[in-house]
Amino acid sequence: MQPAAFTVDIHEGLLRLVATGDWLARHLGRIDGDLRTLEDDAVGRELIIDVSEVGRLDTAGAMVLERLLQSWPDRTEVSRIVGATTAHQQLLDNIRPHLAPCEIEPASRNAFLMMTNRLGRSIAESYYVALEILNFVGLTLVTLWRVMLQPRRLRVTSIFYHLEEAGLNAVPIVGLMSFLIGAVVAFMGAKILRLFNAEVFTVELVGISVLREFGVLLAAILVAGRSGSAFTAAIGTMKIREEIDALRALGLDPMEVLVLPRVIALVVLMPVLAFLAALLGIIGGGLVAWTAMEISPAFFIGRLQDTIAMSNFWVGLIKAPFFAFVIAIVGCFQGMEVAGSSESLGQRTTLSVVQSLFLVIVLDAFFAMFFLEIDY
Structure with a gap:
């Protein structure tokens, strides 16, 4: 028929x-x-x-x-x-x-009801997507536990490949953007603090903001846009070509072969990227302080050591693995959800970036409130 x-x-x-x-x-x-x-x-x-x-x-x-x-x-x-x-x-x-003419009357639409209906559908869809992502997180952790019990199942070569592809290759863009952000923070802070004859506090402004927030957050945002979307595109393309079905036919678990190496690689390397971002952000701020406010590098470094607690540095590094885990999970999950067409691949790649950024910001807000409550 x-x-x-x-x-x-x-x-x-x-x-x-x-x-x-x-x-x-x-x-x-x-x-x-x-x-x-x-x-x-x-x-x-x-x-x-x-x-x-x-x-x-x-x-x-x-x-x-x-x-x-x-x-x-x-x-x-x-x-x-x-x-x-x-x-x-x-x-x-x-x-x-x-046969008689039959004109179709346009359906009467209430803008408020349409907006409410769309909002309700979005909330319901977000709820089910959250459940699916949590299920994927559980499946990933179960796979990790199984691999830990049988270390020979760990794909070390794949992990090192993704360490280079998703992490080391992101160093130039992360470093450049962090350097520029540090310079902008120092410049804008100095402009405001000059009104109160307090330009010297630019050192504290750059140190705390870059070490505690901007360094790790900027690294996570760039990795989500670069590596997270790459995870979705790569796995989604394999889904379209039925390569994932071929893996199952060969008796291989796609979670072990495709998902776990990406998650491990990103979790391992994100603290390194966060450290590099914080370092270059401080260098950018110090350079602006030297050229625009005549604060010498020696004075900048000395005041940084005297006034900035090491807890600010550790807060940034503690957040990095959690951000990496979220980015890798969302990227791999959306790749697995590709329906088999190029249109679906594009939609899932976009969703991967949007959801990763949203969850990173939510996690960052949670950590900010948590560390504020414990006074760390």
Whole structure:
């Protein structure tokens, strides 16, 4: 059984519609809108409807064909239905006298109700997505425990590959952006503090903000946009090509082969990236303090050591593995959810970045409140 379909071409100045498949009531819903808008492309041409390739035709299908013909603008006797079998022609003849115009009234829409409905659907969808991600987290942890019990199952080569691909290759962009952020924080802070003759406190501003927040947060954001999306794209492409099904057919667990090495690599390397980001951010702030406020590097480093507690440094490093775990889990989860088309791959890659950034910010807010409560 072939569903109803049609093609349109122009032949000798006539618009020719070739109907194919079974024009039955259950197949017409998906093409009815296209048929109703087809007359907008008429541009003064006559219409020929060819039904010679139609398989089965019921009353609804005949009505749709006749309605299209009757509603065609500037129609003359040239416009007609051709190629009908005897049974089809008899059905068309019986339908024609009973065809009456039926205008579709646009559905009345209440903007507030539409907004509320959309909000409710988004909340419900977010709830189910959160459950699926938590389930994926549990599956990842179970796989990790199984690998820890059998270390020979750990794919060390894959881990080192992702250490380089997702981590080491991100060092230039993370370092550059952290350097610039540190310089901007120092410049803007100095501009405000100069109003109170307190430019010297720029050292504390740069040290605390970069070590405690900006360094690790900026590294996580860049890794989420670069490596998290790469995880989704790579696994999603394998899903489209049915390579993941091939792994299962070979008796291999995709969680062990694809997910676990990426998670381990990112968790191991994120503290290194956070440390590098914090270091270069302080260097950027110190350079601005030296050139714009004449604070010498020796004084900057000395005051940094005297006034900045080491707890600010450790807070940034403590957060890094958690950020990495979230980014890797979301990236791999969205890759596994690719439905088998390039459109789905693009949507899942976008979702991966958005969800990773959202969860990183939420985690950062949680850690900020937690460390504030314990006075660390």
